Amino acid sequence: MNVLSIVSGTSTDGLSWSCVDVDETSGSIGFEVLQKGNRGFSRELKSLLLRITNQGNASLADIDRAHWLLGRTLLSVPPLLRHSVDMAVFSGHTLHHVEQAGRSGLGTFQIGAVEPLALKLGKPVVTDMRYTDVAAGGMGAPLVPAADSIMFPEGAVVLNIGGISNITLIDREVTGFDCGPGNMLIDGAMKILYGRSMDRNGTVAKSGTVNQHLLSFLMRDEFVNSRPPKSTGRERYSVAYLNSILTKARKYGMTRRDIIATLSAFTSDSILSNIVRFAGGRETLIVAGGGAYNSYILERLRSGFRGSVMTSSAYGVDPDTREAVAFAILCYLSVNLKPANSRATGAKTLLPLGRITLYGFSRKPAVCL
Numbered sequence: 001m002n003v004l005s006i007v008s009g010t011s012t013d014g015l016s017w018s019c020v021d022v023d024e025t026s027g028s029i030g031f032e033v034l035q036k037g038n039r040g041f042s043r044e045l046k047s048l049l050l051r052i053t054n055q056g057n058a059s060l061a062d063i064d065r066a067h068w069l070l071g072r073t074l075l076s077v078p079p080l081l082r083h084s085v086d087m088a089v090f091s092g093h094t095l096h097h098v099e100q101a102g103r104s105g106l107g108t109f110q111i112g113a114v115e116p117l118a119l120k121l122g123k124p125v126v127t128d129m130r131y132t133d134v135a136a137g138g139m140g141a142p143l144v145p146a147a148d149s150i151m152f153p154e155g156a157v158v159l160n161i162g163g164i165s166n167i168t169l170i171d172r173e174v175t176g177f178d179c180g181p182g183n184m185l186i187d188g189a190m191k192i193l194y195g196r197s198m199d200r201n202g203t204v205a206k207s208g209t210v211n212q213h214l215l216s217f218l219m220r221d222e223f224v225n226s227r228p229p230k231s232t233g234r235e236r237y238s239v240a241y242l243n244s245i246l247t248k249a250r251k252y253g254m255t256r257r258d259i260i261a262t263l264s265a266f267t268s269d270s271i272l273s274n275i276v277r278f279a280g281g282r283e284t285l286i287v288a289g290g291g292a293y294n295s296y297i298l299e300r301l302r303s304g305f306r307g308s309v310m311t312s313s314a315y316g317v318d319p320d321t322r323e324a325v326a327f328a329i330l331c332y333l334s335v336n337l338k339p340a341n342s343r344a345t346g347a348k349t350l351l352p353l354g355r356i357t358l359y360g361f362s363r364k365p366a367v368c369l
């Protein structure tokens with residue numbers, strides 16, 4: 001089954017998509033990435049999404065507009081496809097996520113209209129997977145662990161460095177949790193201090209020096225030190241939080257590049273600290289997500305991790321594709337009515353996830369568009 005999988009992460013850097021052939025032979029699921037790509041957001045959509053998620057005081061009209069603009073952006077993917085697809089899945093864009101969301105039965109909210117995509121493809125589109133997990137007592141995140149156990153070997157720690165960092169532990173029962181900020185603070189500081197969207201390849205961080213006082217302060221972070229299961233988002237590592245760090249950094253007389261180096265060290269060290277405390281004894285660390293391209297972060301992980309560190313490319317999945325491939329697998333599991341969540345979210349029940357647009361099931365469109 002060919003699945004077009006589109007994801008939009010908390011980095012708000014745009015859509016990552018993959019066309020994945022997912023199949024099952026004698027009970028074991030295999031996959032092949034047929035095509036992949038990234039699609040940036042328009043300036044309007046990016047600033048709208050950041051304004052809604054950073055400030056939390058958006059109007060209903062803002063959310064409505066972002067929902068449909070995002071839906072329109074999804075339409076830019078089908079013309080790029082070189083393969084026919086049987087189905088599509090969209091992760092939704094998280095606007096709001098309460099830590100421990102599912103525990104109180106509320107608190108995760110995604111947007112992005114998929115109906116125009118279903119019409120354009122003429123195929124069903126699966127979305128809103130997180131809501132099913134919340135209904136089952138989970139936090140709605142992280143969802144990728146169930147797919148990681150199909151993509152990567154048993155015994156490994158799989159790390160995703162997106163806006164937030166999270167890890168999957170592939171044991172007989174797969175688990176996983178968010179560690180803390182991934183690229184979110186680095187991206188935010190790069191925008192404020194350099195007017196750039198990211199520290200490409202970690203070049204700025206490599207030119208700076210880590211301020212140990214600020215790093216120790218950051219490492220006392222309540223979320224980083226809390227026990228799993230745990231998940232977080234922009235609500236915690238917000239612009240207000242970043243500004244308070246920048247004020248502190250200025251008091252220490254730090255340069256711009258020292259600030260980027262220290263925030264990048266915080267990303268790496270908070271990941272390592274979570275691995276040591278909650279995932280000890282493992283020998284293989286597989287890194288994916290956009291942060292895998294930041295060689296400052298990767299080198300710091302290499303020097304701090306006891307075993308070998310590699311990117312997901314070693315397993316045939318490029319770091320910027322892993323999340324989309326994972327959602328394609330979760331989609332496959334769900335439409336085949338198999339469980340697609342895992343204990344990583346804290347869910348009490350493991351079950352198929354999401355809802356499906358009905359349009360693509362009709363044989364012929366009633367009206368030719």
Ligand SMILES: Nc1ncnc2c1ncn2[C@@H]1O[C@H](COP(=O)(O)OP(=O)(O)O)[C@@H](O)[C@H]1O
Pocket residue numbers: 008009010011012013014016161162163164183187197198199200201202288289290291293294295320323
């Ligand atoms: N070449 C690169 N060098 C450094 N960082 C990168 C590079 N490419 C991507 N990134 C980082 O990865 C982020 C996007 O990662 P992604 O996995 O898409 O996260 P999310 O799932 O949160 O959207 C960018 O915002 C940027 O910080």
Ligand SMILES: [Mg+2]
Pocket residue numbers: 008009010011012013014015016
């Ligand atoms: Mg992204």
